[in-house]
Amino acid sequence: MLTEEEKKEIQEEIKQYPYPAVACIDALKIVQNHRGWVSDESVRDIAQLLSISNEEVDSVATFYSRIYRKPVGRNVILICDSVSCMILGYESLYNYISKKIGVSFGGTTSDGRFTLLPISCLGDCDNAPVMMINNDHFNRLTIEKIDELLDRYK
Amino acid sequence: MERPLTKHIKPGSVSLNMKDYIQLGGYGNLQKALKNIAPAEVTALVKASNLLGRGGAGFPTGVKWSLIPMDGDKSTPKYLVCNADEMEPGTFKDRYLLEGNPHQLIEGMIISAYAIQAGKAYIFLRWAYKKAEKILREAIADAYKSGYLGKNILGSGFNLDLYVHSSAGRYMCGEETALLNSLEGKRAMPRTKPPFPAISGLFGRPTVVNNVETLSWISHIVEHGAEWFKGLSLTPTGGTKLFGVSGRVKNPGTWELPLGISMRELLEEHAGGMTPGHKFRGALPGGASTDFLIEDHLDVKLDFSTVAAAGSRLGTGTMIVLDDKTCPVAFIHNVEKFFALESCGWCTPCREGLPWVEKMLASIEEGTGKMEYLDLLNFNAKFMGPGNTFCAHAPGAAEPLQSGLKYFHDDFVKHITDKKCPWR
Numbered sequence: 001m002l003t004e005e006e007k008k009e010i011q012e013e014i015k016q017y018p019y020p021a022v023a024c025i026d027a028l029k030i031v032q033n034h035r036g037w038v039s040d041e042s043v044r045d046i047a048q049l050l051s052i053s054n055e056e057v058d059s060v061a062t063f064y065s066r067i068y069r070k071p072v073g074r075n076v077i078l079i080c081d082s083v084s085c086m087i088l089g090y091e092s093l094y095n096y097i098s099k100k101i102g103v104s105f106g107g108t109t110s111d112g113r114f115t116l117l118p119i120s121c122l123g124d125c126d127n128a129p130v131m132m133i134n135n136d137h138f139n140r141l142t143i144e145k146i147d148e149l150l151d152r153y154k
Numbered sequence: 155m156e157r158p159l160t161k162h163i164k165p166g167s168v169s170l171n172m173k174d175y176i177q178l179g180g181y182g183n184l185q186k187a188l189k190n191i192a193p194a195e196v197t198a199l200v201k202a203s204n205l206l207g208r209g210g211a212g213f214p215t216g217v218k219w220s221l222i223p224m225d226g227d228k229s230t231p232k233y234l235v236c237n238a239d240e241m242e243p244g245t246f247k248d249r250y251l252l253e254g255n256p257h258q259l260i261e262g263m264i265i266s267a268y269a270i271q272a273g274k275a276y277i278f279l280r281w282a283y284k285k286a287e288k289i290l291r292e293a294i295a296d297a298y299k300s301g302y303l304g305k306n307i308l309g310s311g312f313n314l315d316l317y318v319h320s321s322a323g324r325y326m327c328g329e330e331t332a333l334l335n336s337l338e339g340k341r342a343m344p345r346t347k348p349p350f351p352a353i354s355g356l357f358g359r360p361t362v363v364n365n366v367e368t369l370s371w372i373s374h375i376v377e378h379g380a381e382w383f384k385g386l387s388l389t390p391t392g393g394t395k396l397f398g399v400s401g402r403v404k405n406p407g408t409w410e411l412p413l414g415i416s417m418r419e420l421l422e423e424h425a426g427g428m429t430p431g432h433k434f435r436g437a438l439p440g441g442a443s444t445d446f447l448i449e450d451h452l453d454v455k456l457d458f459s460t461v462a463a464a465g466s467r468l469g470t471g472t473m474i475v476l477d478d479k480t481c482p483v484a485f486i487h488n489v490e491k492f493f494a495l496e497s498c499g500w501c502t503p504c505r506e507g508l509p510w511v512e513k514m515l516a517s518i519e520e521g522t523g524k525m526e527y528l529d530l531l532n533f534n535a536k537f538m539g540p541g542n543t544f545c546a547h548a549p550g551a552a553e554p555l556q557s558g559l560k561y562f563h564d565d566f567v568k569h570i571t572d573k574k575c576p577w578r
């Protein structure tokens with residue numbers, strides 16, 4: 001069941017469009033914003049609200065890389081693995097973080113604190129290497145900075 | 155040297171707010187256009203300036219606008235869309251404009267919407283640009299408050315609503331027809347052309363899609379005119395361009411420079427040359443989807459036609475430098491992996507070819523590659539080339555591959571014969 005708040009936010013988006021289905025991506029983002037990810041149940045709820053099929057909603061949800069169809073940890077670490085960050089050594093950052101939290105790309109720590117994911121270029125290549133934690137952006141990273149950074153996210 | 159787009163951008167990416175922008179004469183050009191210039195004349199002015207689109211393809215902006223029907227049914231709106239998706243690896247120029255001077259873009263968009271008589275406009279923003287999103291939302295709210303957006307703008311009778319759509323992440327969203335599908339809440343798959351968006355775009359209505367940098371020019375062109383714009387470049391094209399450099403250079407960054415400066419000047423004077431201990435081996439001059447240029451090309455002038463004549467594309471103007479401490483096979487593998495991941499899956503050469511290419515490159519990099527892979531890679535690059543696929547994604551992916559195979563042939567061969575990567 002969508003919460004009243006989620007429904008209200010989605011209705012707000014629908015208003016600016018000619019028909020409700022247009023709000024599909026917005027709706028997925030709203031639900032993910034509240035719950036961290038989008039479950040099968042949420043897909044069905046969104047489909048109902050927008051008067052489209054579950055399959056249509058799921059086809060959109062699975063197309064976009066920033067919609068999670070599986071649960072993620074409380075904090076999501078996104079390490080840029082594109083070319084400029086590769087040249088500037090993202091791999092050593094990855095190795096360090098992966099060892100420190102004990103999971104590889106795609107994994108979530110057993111305490112649910114972190115999910116570690118690779119991400120394509122974050123548009124800050126002149127300040128490589130770059131990563132994001134949740135909505136926060138960090139650049140010119142060195143291994144020395146990592147411990148303190150991760151400590152901020154509980 | 156004039157730097158119209160960036161001269162008011164403060165260092166440290168502090169955004170120029172409404173008050174400061176107005177103090178510098180901001181929104182004066184909007185007033186001028188709404189009062190004294192007819193919509194068709196704005197389009198004629200942009201056409202006369204020869205402003206080429208800054209999103210990568212370099213299509214003349216005025217020509218694009220003039221394809222919009224100006225007489226038809228006025229009951230449903232036409233649309234203007236700003237392409238701020240900027241997801242191509244190595245590209246970071248639009249971010250600088252979005253964060254640094256949002257009102258320059260917004261004023262440009264209002265004038266552009268007026269020219270084509272669009273009633274609604276969208277900024278399609280890359281998902282990762284959280285800071286730019288906040289800045290844009292605030293700037294748009296300020297513009298509404300001052301009467302530059304909304305109903306009857308500055309008493310002219312012209313109405314415009316402007317929205318920000320933050321993407322859900324997928325490189326394909328940057329392709330303009332895929333972007334329109336995404337704005338309609340669908341998967342970002344490209345559409346058949348024709349009909350072009352100017353005839354049937356967002357919700358089937360006439361639509362113009364332009365890049366952030368392109369739209370940021372419009373108020374300046376209204377202010378100073380077409381001849382002034384043409385005089386800004388060293389080559390006949392017109393205008394300055396945002397250039398960027400990333401990789402192992404001393405001073406990576408973004409600069410606004412005249413079109414037509416040489417690659418050498420960009421790399422040596424602005425990017426400060428290579429990091430000590432590193433040698434230049436080549437560069438993708440305009441983002442990941444452009445062909446390599448090498449040392450022989452350092453004197454090539456950076457403009458659309460001159461870079462094309464050298465066998466590559468100016469693309470987005472943001473250069474990725476390959477140095478001698480980085481394995482060229484690993485570089486190309488990284489780029490092709492991105493393209494394979496981001497393919498929308500519609501056409502065979504892209505959906506099937508790219509993962510195949512990626513696998514072969516991975517095995518060459520690991521030292522398990524075979525000589526015949528080189529032919530297979532070239533074969534795939536040809537198949538992915540222009541004319542065989544539905545959109546420019548696969549042709550873009552073919553560019554660094556085909557040129558990399560040509561210029562770094564010996565490195566590929568060494569990986570295969572030595573059965574290991576010489577850089578590891």
Ligand SMILES: Cc1cc2nc3c(=O)[nH]c(=O)nc-3n(C[C@H](O)[C@H](O)[C@H](O)COP(=O)(O)O)c2cc1C
Pocket residue numbers: 206207208209210211212213215237238239240241242325326327328329330331363364365366368369545546547
């Ligand atoms: C796969 C792909 C991705 C693209 N990404 C972008 C982008 O992020 N930003 C952009 O402005 N243009 C991008 N383009 C080019 C657009 O399709 C379009 O040409 C451009 O937005 C038009 O604006 P302009 O005429 O102002 O250059 C992309 C094209 C392709 C094929």
Ligand code: SF4
Pocket residue numbers: 326344496497498499500501502504505543544545546547548549
């Ligand atoms: S070239 Fe690739 S990305 Fe473009 S439509 Fe075909 S499969 Fe999709």
Ligand code: FES
Pocket residue numbers: 080081082083084085086120121122123124125128129130243244245
């Ligand atoms: S390659 Fe990492 S931010 Fe662009």
